[in-house]
Amino acid sequence: MNIGYARVSTQDQRPELQLDALAAVGCEQVFQEKASGKDKDRPELDTCLKVLRQGDTLVVWRLDRLGRSLKDLVEIVHTLEVRGVSFQSLTENIDTTNAGGKLIFHVFAALAEFERNLIRERTVAGLAAARARGRMGGRRVKMSKTDVRKAAAMLHDPLITKTEVARHFGVTRVTLNLALKREGYPQNPAAPQEPGESTT
Known part of the structure; x- marks a missing residue:
């Protein structure tokens, strides 16, 4: 039929x-x-x-x-x-x-298999070229090291809230916390801390 x-x-x-x-x-x-x-x-x-x-x-x-x-x-x-x-x-x-x-x-x-292999090879070559220039593949971080350093400096002022800092950089509080942790900064820089202590 x-x-x-x-x-x-x-x-x-x-x-x-x-x-x-x-x-x-x-x-x-x-x-x-x-x-x-x-x-x-x-x-x-x-x-x-x-x-x-x-x-x-x-x-x-x-x-x-x-x-x-x-x-x-x-x-x-x-x-x-x-x-x-x-x-x-x-x-x-x-x-x-x-x-x-x-x-x-x-x-x-x-x-079709030839096309897939070409795409795969180009992707691998592109990633290798990016790594050679010091760039890594994957999702771009929302806060750069400079942003995190500035955010930590702002948080040293006890009158500035974490919500305000997050809004300033166009991210959420969760993203801000993760960025601070990633770069080794305390979650609340304005709070007094003992050596090795991290305040959330």
């Missing part, structure tokens, strides 16, 4: 071209929706994929109607293949019911 999926990207696009092409190849059921290709939430596609059974063929007018990216497309088609469902794209003349169509998707899968 041929089951079709049609998608248009915006509300002003019309799906008739896709619907006519899918009907011409004998699709007995067609799922259609209006959604951007970048949208993860595509309920009609989800329903379509659930309806497909072993021996069925999912038919689309063009490859970009189905996948949000090459990786996404390869994953969908691979999942269908595992379930015994074939795939056909009319514009690109791809049909996984034959050896040529299967070969094309093996090439697509290799390209």
